[in-house]
Amino acid sequence: MRSLFISIQSEFYKSRNTLAFWSSILLPVIICGAIALGFIFKYDNLLKHPPQVLWFYFLSPIVGIMGSLLLPVLVIYNTYAVTNMENKGDTWKSLFSLPLPKLSIYSSKFLYVIFLTFLTMLLFSVLIFGFGHAIELVRPQLKFGAFNPSEVIFKSFTKMFLSSIGIISLQFLMNLMWNDFLKPFGLGFLLTIVGSICANVGWKYAVYLPHAFPSLTVMNIMSTKKGIEFGIFDQAIANSLICGVAVFILGYFILLKRNIK
């Protein structure tokens, strides 16, 4: 455990000034800020809507775009950035010649990507809630405070986060195997589009495609506008977690067999 902790500490230290880390923070700030400004400047058109609908109008564009495109692309980029740091400096050999278990080094990178994704989702949740209430301070006519969206926000972003675990593990393995930008990124992007299409046309086997999990999750969340309650765990989330664990284990055995050049 100590080895894992210091490996994660090192990952944080190495990437604290990189785009991967700061984009995880700035992306939610920019998107939520932009939507909030839209509410503030176009509030006239929104006065007739009840508070639940206002929150839905704030949440749904973010969730929609996250599921179909933003979350998979964010994961693809983060896994590339975290592994490419070692490829660029040819530092894999120095990492694996340290007195640290290979599992700690491997796990720390994987967990760090998960942390970056979790951080983004957490910030989205907090900032949607915060900006929503801040809008009411600027435009008191928009009664955001009359409805408590915390449960919906919490569930939505928890589901989004869990739906990304499957993609994280696959992209992480691809980046470990290919010291390349185009192959993992290109393949990941292609799979994201295929997954999104399969999810949206309702293909019955889309629930087994890891890159379709975020789109399926979004569809599940959006079904609340029909008054249907949604739980955190569904088939797509379960498959995402199973995929995450299975590919993580597979990736470790591939790493053990590999020679570090």
Next chain:
Amino acid sequence: MSRFAIETVELNHHFGSQAVIKNLSLQVPKRSIYGFLGPNGAGKTTTIKMLLNLLQPPADTVFIFGKELTNNRIACLAQMGSLVEQPAIYAHLTGKENLINRCILLGINKNKATEMLALVGLIEAGDKKAGKYSLGMKQRLGIALALIGDPELLLLDEPTNGLDPNGIIEIRNLMLELTSKHGKTILISSHLLAEIERTATHVGIINKGELLFQGTINELQDLSKPAIKIEVDDHGAAANILSSNGAAIISENEGSIHINYTGKADMGNYNSLLVKNGVTVYSIGTEKKDLEHLFLDITSRN
């Protein structure tokens, strides 16, 4: 307790169907500076990578301070510091941050970073991004990273690459101090044969994956048969006189002649013989091959 810091027992390695290391039995004594020499592609870096478990060696073939590597990986690596091929540094971090990161991974005090910067002469460049360093500065940082954990065994793959003569002398003095005062063991692979000759206590010569020679630097020198070099005014006449009196001529050049050394007495006799027969002898003395010629001789046989 083993007296060797590194011992390999008939180590083999293949890349596909090609054998790149063949029955390699290294024995690096403790507190030595072991010069690991070989032409390009001989297997030096491959061997170093196997000692670091970056390439998987077979079980019971690699021993570090008496411990078998594959079953005691962490314990063995805890005693080793290394610089393999080009220095492994994060270009987006400063020199100091690279060292601090290493301190985090080794669980040691971060103040060691400043100490190491001073040791390798990078204090003033410590806050500059490592990506902006010159080749020599990167090499120094790589050496600092290898030393920061205070390892008992250092594996250095061409550590003086890119260093100017002053830098090479500094690294040489540092290595001598580490072994003599601090009891470290250093395995250094290098192409700078003159530098190895000055620094190493032991030498191993590898070519095409096979160890062709292993021993002390004196044992290597003893392999070279000495010759007598005689500078004369008439090398043709000198060659005739000497060969008719039983001397084995090695080579003949304008103004000088080389014959096999057979003892001091014979050397004196040859001198007298030449002078009596009217040949002017300008100088006479023994010559031994330097490390470069020995290396070329040994590797050309394989």
